[in-house]
Structure formats: structure tokens, C-alpha cells
Amino acid sequence: MSRRYIVLAPRAFTSRAAKMAHGVIAYSSDTVVAVVDPALAGRRVRDVMPHLASDAPIVASFEEGMAFAPTALLVGIAPAGGKLPDDFRAAIRSALKARLEVVSGLHAMLNDDVEFAALAREHDTRIWDLRLPPAAPLFSGAAWDVKAKIVLTVGSDAAVGKMTAALELLRAARERGVDAAFVPTGQIGIAIAGWGTAIDRVVADFAPGAAEQLVLEGERRARELLFLEGQGGINNPAFAPVTLALLFGGAPDALVLVHNVARDRIEDYDVPILSYRALIRTYEGLCATVKPARVVGIALNTRDCSDDEAHAEIERARAETGLPCDDVVRNGPQALYDAIAPALVKTEVLHV
């Protein structure tokens, strides 16, 4: 049954920290019935974030949000330091007492919180810790035998739009009648799709094995084409190991490079973003040592650009790489999908 979410994002709904909230509003088949953010109370989601195109009301408190008959509470932001602020605790307590399901993508598992776990039991509801990984085996090589074509989104950095690119390209593939699925590898993708594993949360030795299990499951869900959600960036000093776990464990047949054109440094570190050509060389070079895969197109995030700037950035990327390039949010995914689809057709099953 579809959820009716109340989303907690106090004093942060329009910030990057609320990307869980934005992702679920934009892409989940569940409904967001209210967002809690006292700083924006009285407005609607589309008033403050037009591209989300949702009429859900923004309210001052969890209690006000209860008027909209939610069935689940979503922790919509990642609090700094990973510790749950007190006002979140109060809302989660109230939600459990009201028998709402509580959904969280925090590193700290709410099921490990003695008070929350007891309340969930007492009120016969459940806490879904999106990031809790299943026990994963070592990588076995079974992913190399997956017959569906696997497309991995790889980034110039973390948080540039890899999940969005995968979801938009999935939509375009389905428009063309392809039997395709999204394979979620992070907490937001898991919240959207209802399955998946947060690879960043898996013990390092087993991260490629966990990625492999996901594409095996993906093939049970779609016969032709899998869009595997990428993570991190290959020269992000903190997150590159997770990137590599997907690059090797996910056994992609093709890569789509994703970049936010406004970014020139790795987030939080004094490390430059690589050029398109260096990124392509690095990703393809690593794949070539295990299972070859080429970058077949570039999905640009031009959110912070004017139309003219966006056009210029897309043209520049095309000129530098000779690859199909587009912003799949600004311009829709169909053009980029149609441009890369021939590179994905290695067997007769893809009828694009």
C-alpha cells in the first residue's frame, strides 16, 4: 500500500541537506501530504521549490501535519554530525505513538534506539532504517553473467545528480517500451524504489558483493536494462571506495557521466573536480582492468544556470568529449536516452 508521508525538514527544506525530502517528493510513488518546516510554514512545496511541482502544504509542526492523515513519517534531512536533534526525537515519538511507520536514512539506526524500538513494539508499527544493510557475501563474479544491460551513473563528485539521471533515463527507456529497472544503492533511492542497499553502509570487504547482489536482484525485476545508481566520485577522497565498489561489483556495460556544472572543487575537500576527459579516462581505465565499459553519454546538472548558460555548458561538454550531452531535468531525458540507446544495444532484446 502506498504511504502518505509527513516529511521532517525543520529550517532546512530548501537546503541541499534536505535532498531526501526532495528525492521522495520528485520520484516516489508514495505521496507526501505535508512537510514540517516552521521557517516556511503556510506555503506549499511548489512555492519554494517550483521544480518539485507538488502542492503539499508546509506546516510549522508535526502536530499540524497530522491533520493531513499521514501513514508514515520521513526524516527528510541529514542532521549535521549525524545526531538526531531533540525536535526530531519528539516528532518521532509522537509518530510512533500515532502508529505511523517511521522511515529514516540516517547512519544512526533508529531501531537501535531503545526508546524508539520500545515505542514501535508497543504501538505495533515499524521503523524502516533505509541504510541498514543486509549481510552481503564477497563478490563472486555472478554479476558478469547478468544478461540485462547495466548502465551505471558515475559522477564528477558526490551529490551532483547521479540518482536523478538514473531515474530520468529509466523513465525515458520505459517510454520506449524497454523492460527497465532502477537499482537503488543509497538511502534516497531506497526510499523511492522500496528496495536496495546503501552500499556506503556495507563493511568495505563486502561492498562489491552487495553491489553484485543488487544487479542480480535487478535482473529479476527487469529483463533488458538496469540503471544502477552511482555513488560518490572517483577522486572524492572520502567516498571513492564506494564508487569503486559499484564500478567493479555492479559490473556495468556502460557508464553515464554526471556533473554539476557549477562545481569545480570536490565538496568539503581542497581537491579539484577532474575535466570531462580525465573523468572518462579514469572511469574507463579502471573498468578496462576488470570488465570493459565506456562512457556513452554525459548528464549535466545545470540547475544554477540561466537557459543560455546551460546551453553553452552542454555544447562545451559535447565539444570536449564528442559524446551525447544534456540536462535530463531541464530538457527531459528522452533526447539523451535516444542518443545513448544504440550504444546499449548489444543484443536483440533492446527494441529501441
Place this chain on the structure above:
Amino acid sequence: MSRRYIVLAPRAFTSRAAKMAHGVIAYSSDTVVAVVDPALAGRRVRDVMPHLASDAPIVASFEEGMAFAPTALLVGIAPAGGKLPDDFRAAIRSALKARLEVVSGLHAMLNDDVEFAALAREHDTRIWDLRLPPAAPLFSGAAWDVKAKIVLTVGSDAAVGKMTAALELLRAARERGVDAAFVPTGQIGIAIAGWGTAIDRVVADFAPGAAEQLVLEGERRARELLFLEGQGGINNPAFAPVTLALLFGGAPDALVLVHNVARDRIEDYDVPILSYRALIRTYEGLCATVKPARVVGIALNTRDCSDDEAHAEIERARAETGLPCDDVVRNGPQALYDAIAPALVKTEVLHV
């Protein structure tokens, strides 16, 4: 106080599976007083593994080994499947009842075993799970400010001799009067050095942060030179994320490439070992995107070669790469250390 180990390696002491036993016998300041392996009972370690140069007796059972007054039991092999065989359980029970410390590098934590934990409490002794990682923070960049020079051993694959190369080069550096330390990143290195973190056991998001914490601790132990133990191999599909966590999180200034010349495929996978030049290009290329580091020498493992073959392999590696190359076990580490030392001297503190 130094330990007196009884080492469990039943029916496996001379196999690769017993590399924990071999590493501790070769390099630990703790003493191995007996090895349990019924298949070799009555002989001594040096009879069956001459290069280990230990007179410790090999006995048929844990009970026989108790005659040599051990103070600790070491699980000397990694059982297939990671599950503890029944004969190990019996010996561990007996050891705890005899108040021996029990030391294990298995993925399965012996402290999580209800029976073992209760016995340890009851008999006032302890179980040291070498692989149990501390809580690690995200990578911060603090490793980039470490003043000691950091040398990371990087491999053509897992289990080729990266730890051994680091320990041998450490010995050579100390011979030259350099204030140097070994920085352990795996269970065997931890057993040998008495500190460290098994990076492969850390949650993927925090693996670079855990590596960073290790070099920060390393600098508190030695002012000039750190030999950071490498893990895995950059195109090992299962272990490459751990390799990359050390390459970025450990912030090396220089790399020493390690290869077993008998190996041409990645262990357990149908993936070729890369050529020396491809390995150098791949490792240096990745470092260049975050903190540049060059491969300054190659440590070859020629264990399975005749003297002539070993000489030819060393010459071939030199010819292909133009780098200092040697087998630091067969020929001792001093020549290779002296050849690479100039490349490590970037400040006046190294007085080689």
C-alpha cells in the same frame, strides 16, 4: 608484557591459509611456543617452513601445547567459509578456562559468541578480536598535513607480500637510524604490531577516515617515516575499494609496488594481473587526482622461483620500469631501501 602464543593451524600450517601464523612467527615481538597441527606433529617450525627460522615445536593437540606454558592462543588460519570448526571451539574453550588470552583475526567476532564471552568473563581473561574496528570518522584531510613521509605498499593483487615488504623496509630504515614505524591495516599486521585497524572491516563510507586516523597515530609513533601496510589490489574486483581507501585516506607520499611473480591472474577471479607499467600508471594516476605520489620501487615476491629465475624476474622488472626492484625477503631489504630512500627525502629530517 610479551605474549607466549600457542598457534592453532590444524592440517593447514604450511598452507597459504595459515598466513596469520606465518606472519606472527616471522615478525611479532611475541613468542610462538607451539603450533597445533596434527599432520605435522613431532617436527619443528623450521623443519617444514625453513624461512621462518623458528624452533617452536609442532604438536598434535592444544592439550600437548599447554606443556610449553603459553599465555595466549592465536587462531592461526582463516577457516573456509569463515565459520569456526568444532575443533577450534574446543581449543578456544580450553584456552579461556586456562586463562589464556584468545587472539583471532576472523571476520566473525569471538566476543560476539555467547559461550566464549561468558567463559572469558568467568575466567577473567580476554578475547582480542583483531578485526573489530573502532568507530571511525569521515576522512577530514588531516592526513595531508602529516609531516612524516608516508610510504604505502600497493599490490598487483591481494596476498602477494605487501605487509612483508612494509615490515622488511621498516627494518632497513631503522638500520639506517631513521625514526620509522609500521602502520598496520589488516589483522595479521595488527597481531604483529599490537595496534592498527582492519580497514576491510570498516563500513565503506568510513574506510578512508579510518586509514587517516592510522597515519595520524603513526606520526605520534615515529617522526620521520611511516610504512603503511597496503591491502588488496587496484583491479581485484572484491578488494579494490579497500585498496583505494588506503590510497586516498592514507595520503601516501610514495608507493612501493609489490608483486608475486608466480601470479598472472587475480586470485579467485578470471581477471588478469596488470603489467608493471599498467599498475604504476593506474596507481599514480589515481593518486594524482587527490595527492600526487609516485611508485619509487618494486618489491618482488620470488618465493616460488629458483635463484636464477628470481634474478631474471628482478632484472625484467627493472628493465620494464626503470625502477629499483628487489625481493626484500630473498635478498634482504637494505639494497631496495637504500635505492628508494633518496626519493623519500623531501625534507631535511631524513638523514639517510
